[in-house]
Amino acid sequence: MNADLQTSDPDVFAIINRESQRQRDNIELIASANFTSRAVLEATGSILTNKVAEGYPGRRYFSGCENIDELENLAIERAKQLFAAAYANLEPYTGSQANQAVYLTVLKRGDRILGMDLGHGGHLSHGAKFTMTGKYYDCHFYHVDPDTERLDYDRIEAKAKEIRPQLIIAGASAYPRIIDFQRFREIADAVGAFLLADMAHICGLVATGLHPSPIPHAHFVTTSTQKTLRGPRSGMILLGKHSAPDFARKIDSAVFPGVQGAVHVHAIAAKAVMLKEAMSGSFAASQLQTLENTRILAEDLMARGFRLVSGGTDNHLMLLDLRDKGITGKEAEDRLASVRITVNKNMLPYDSQKATVCSGIRVGTAAITTRGFGSEEMHCIADLIDKMLSGEPTVSTITKVREKVSRLCRQHPHIDSIYSEEGAKFTLESQYQLQS
Numbered sequence: 001m002n003a004d005l006q007t008s009d010p011d012v013f014a015i016i017n018r019e020s021q022r023q024r025d026n027i028e029l030i031a032s033a034n035f036t037s038r039a040v041l042e043a044t045g046s047i048l049t050n051k052v053a054e055g056y057p058g059r060r061y062f063s064g065c066e067n068i069d070e071l072e073n074l075a076i077e078r079a080k081q082l083f084a085a086a087y088a089n090l091e092p093y094t095g096s097q098a099n100q101a102v103y104l105t106v107l108k109r110g111d112r113i114l115g116m117d118l119g120h121g122g123h124l125s126h127g128a129k130f131t132m133t134g135k136y137y138d139c140h141f142y143h144v145d146p147d148t149e150r151l152d153y154d155r156i157e158a159k160a161k162e163i164r165p166q167l168i169i170a171g172a173s174a175y176p177r178i179i180d181f182q183r184f185r186e187i188a189d190a191v192g193a194f195l196l197a198d199m200a201h202i203c204g205l206v207a208t209g210l211h212p213s214p215i216p217h218a219h220f221v222t223t224s225t226q227k228t229l230r231g232p233r234s235g236m237i238l239l240g241k242h243s244a245p246d247f248a249r250k251i252d253s254a255v256f257p258g259v260q261g262a263v264h265v266h267a268i269a270a271k272a273v274m275l276k277e278a279m280s281g282s283f284a285a286s287q288l289q290t291l292e293n294t295r296i297l298a299e300d301l302m303a304r305g306f307r308l309v310s311g312g313t314d315n316h317l318m319l320l321d322l323r324d325k326g327i328t329g330k331e332a333e334d335r336l337a338s339v340r341i342t343v344n345k346n347m348l349p350y351d352s353q354k355a356t357v358c359s360g361i362r363v364g365t366a367a368i369t370t371r372g373f374g375s376e377e378m379h380c381i382a383d384l385i386d387k388m389l390s391g392e393p394t395v396s397t398i399t400k401v402r403e404k405v406s407r408l409c410r411q412h413p414h415i416d417s418i419y420s421e422e423g424a425k426f427t428l429e430s431q432y433q434l435q436s
């Protein structure tokens with residue numbers, strides 16, 4: 001009973017060890033991936049997982065919640081402060097559950113949702129037909145403009161007027177440009193719909209002022225916490241001042257008992273730690289470096305003849321169109337995996353391939369930036385991707401690329417490099433000045 005994992009369960013221990021090694025030895029370019037700090041990891045693996053708590057601080061169904069109440073209140077206050085929100089619910093297990101709670105709050109079965117098409121960058125939880133959301137609600141989708149491959153707000157407005165949805169969702173998993181949440185709110189107002197802004201991917205950028213915040217505009221804001229925000233695998237719902245009084249209680253009961261059971265107390269603690277970290281100068285510096293790294297990688301790849309969807313990127317990710325290279329997204333994913341570069345195949349707007357094949361890949365720099373990769377490493381990674389995807393690589397090329405990947409990973413062995421003195425010299429204030 002008191003033995004450690006290695007002794008009590010060598011099988012699981014060995015698997016975790018191998019995964020730890022894989023994380024160390026691979027260049028992680030999946031745009032939704034990141035590495036938490038040790039402190040977040042420690043909170044996630046703490047004894048808090050033993051505590052059963054249902055309900056909210058001061059309104060629990062079990063006794064012995066005094067410490068948990070203090071913890072959850074602390075997390076809520078930090079979330080409100082970081083995002084200038086009037087209300088925060090920290091209980092959603094993931095971003096998908098956060099979205100479900102919003103649907104339960106404002107929709108009746110059969111009501112209409114208008115969200116971004118999955119193949120154009122939207123997310124499964126926005127009403128894909130084989131999901132619970134897709135089955136319970138009448139889901140419709142908007143698309144990017146076929147020429148610019150960007151959101152065309154006038155067309156979205158026209159679509160909204162045609163569909164007359166009860167809820168419009170702004171937010172994406174594979175969209176490399178800034179999202180205009182204010183314009184989305186105007187569209188929602190024009191058709192009497194609620195606006196949900198799902199900032200799962202860009203949350204870290206929003207937290208540091210590097211992407212405009214949806215909080216002042218949307219009726220509801222949801223997010224995952226494990227992506228650019230670099231927290232545990234979890235979720236969160238935020239409300240701005242304009243909508244908080246009306247919806248706070250409704251969201252509370254939609255999360256619990258609406259779609260969830262008892263609180264994941266360990267995840268609340270990890271999110272509290274994450275929120276404190278996100279207020280630091282080093283976090284802001286790291287988010288800024290993520291943008292810089294993405295820009296450099298994108299420019300280098302374009303210079304090597306890769307076409308990027310929408311011709312570039314404003315955020316932490318890009319979509320590579322591989323049709324000119326005569327290779328599918330699936331083939332590219334496998335080829336890069338063979339040299340320990342991890343990406344995901346991704347549908348391109350108006351893609352003619354199946355979802356299991358795809359014509360592109362999605363590439364993001366959040367995780368490697370956390371690891372301390374900078375501009376020099378970006379030039380190098382662009383070169384490696386080019387070597388692997390522009391024509392069939394020779395055996396000797398593959399060997400050389402593997403060696404280079406291994407060297408890069410050894411040079412940045414530890415994720416705690418993000419909390420170095422170097423990062424700390426940036427302050428939040430200086431980030432905001434850079435923006436304006």
Ligand SMILES: *Cc1c(COP(=O)(O)O)cnc(C)c1O
Nearest residue numbers: 094095096123172173198200224
């Ligand atoms: C990742 C993501 C989510 C939620 O995913 P979870 O795995 O449930 O946290 C929701 N919306 C968008 C846009 C996402 O990218």
